[in-house]
Amino acid sequence: MRKEISRRQFIEKSTLALGAAITAPAFSQPLFEKSKLMNDLEIHIFSKHLQFLNYNNMAEAAAEIGFAGVDLSVRNKGHVLPERVKDDLPKAIEAIKKVGFQPKLMTSGILSADEKYTNDVLETASKMGVEYYRLGYYKYSENKSIAETISNVSEQLKTLVILNKKHGIKGAFQNHAGLQVGASIWEIHELLKNIKSSFIGCQYDIRHATVEGGKSWQTGLKLIRPKINSLVLKDFKWIMKHDKxxxxxxxxGEGMVDFKAYFKLLKAYQIHVPISLHCEYDLGGAEHGSSTVSIPQKDVFSAMKKDLNTIRRLWNEVE
Structure with missing residues (x-):
């Protein structure tokens, strides 16, 4: 059971830790002036990293840390399970509305319009005000060529566009490093180039783009920018592990992502879309969406606040 704590208890437990981790006071600004604080960067925390809290405490934590909202995880092993979406998603969204957030972002495992819970998830989310949802991950088949797989996935996306339009919610295909469909921005371009609809787009992830693109990520960003409807921020570095x-x-800010170059391009291209912050480094299990964490909760909150302030600083350092 996730123990619910009061707003007052949360502030008492977390304020000292947050204050030690940042250069500016954590709660010196009015609680809900997020767009002003972030200088037009609308940053939501991925709720995967707060799954050790119930909905109310998750929302309270996100507000106190300084986020503009919550990117709700609505998928298998998520904060909201697809089979319980009609009952639990309204509860989660009411919790985030209670602290002044708008429910803009949602992360799903949706791959096609005819999956068992797809319609329930999209219909419920749309009714509650969610504007964008991230799709799940498609895999390449050993029995089909890469071109055939790309074509098949593109057809599935077209059917999702119809359902998205019906419910008034927009899908987002995240670029994700690895061997699955969409690791390369060029793959996503192929998937989306013949879909003339704003109801499906790209959730651009600079971490994964840098892993896959090295020094050419800027070309990929320029290519896909008309399709970008949301962003993900996180960082990484290459290490030698077990001789590879x-x-x-x-x-x-501690890895290889060139955030200054990236933010400069976002400003130049005038890309102003909702952003999801992912904290996937060691956070006692919070990085993996664990229901319990092995470190003090205040340390998790402190790390998130540090990331948030680093983003703000780097954003303001570029023209």
Whole structure:
């Protein structure tokens, strides 16, 4: 059971830790002036990293840390399970509305319009005001060519566009490093180029774009920018592990993502869309969506606040 704490208890337990981790006072500004605080960056915390809290405490934590909202995890092993979406998603969204947030972002495992819970998830989310949802991950088949798989996935996206339009909610295909469909921005471009609809787009992830693109990520960003409807922020670096190179997730600004170059392009391209912050470095299990954490909760909150302030600083350092 996730123990519910009061707003007062949360502030008492977390304020000291947050104050020690940042250069500016954590709660010196009015609680809900997020867009002003973030200088037009609308940053939501991915609720995967707060799954050790119930909905009310999750929302309270996100507000106190300084986020503009919550990117709700609505998928298997998520904060809201697809089979319980009609009952639990309204509860989660009412909790985030209570602290002044608007329910803009949701992360799902949806792959097609005819999956068992797809319609329930999209219909419920739309009714509650969610504007964008991230899709699940498609895999390449050993029995089909890459071109055939791309074509098949594109057809599935077209059917989702119809359902998205019906419910008034927009899908987002995240670029994700690895061997699945959409690791490369060029793959996503192929998937979306013949879909002339704003009801499906790209959730651009600079961490994964840098892993896959190295020094050419800027070309990919320029290519896909007309389709971007949301962003993900996180960082990484390459390390030698067991005699081979591997990726290690790290806090914002401590890795290989060139945030200054990236933010400069976002400003130049005038890309103003909702942003989801992912904290996938060691946070006592919070990075994996655990229901319990092995470190003090205040340390998790402190790390998130540090990432948030680093983003703010880097954003303000570029023209």
């Amino acid at each position: 190179w591997d990726v290690l997730n790290v806090p914002i």
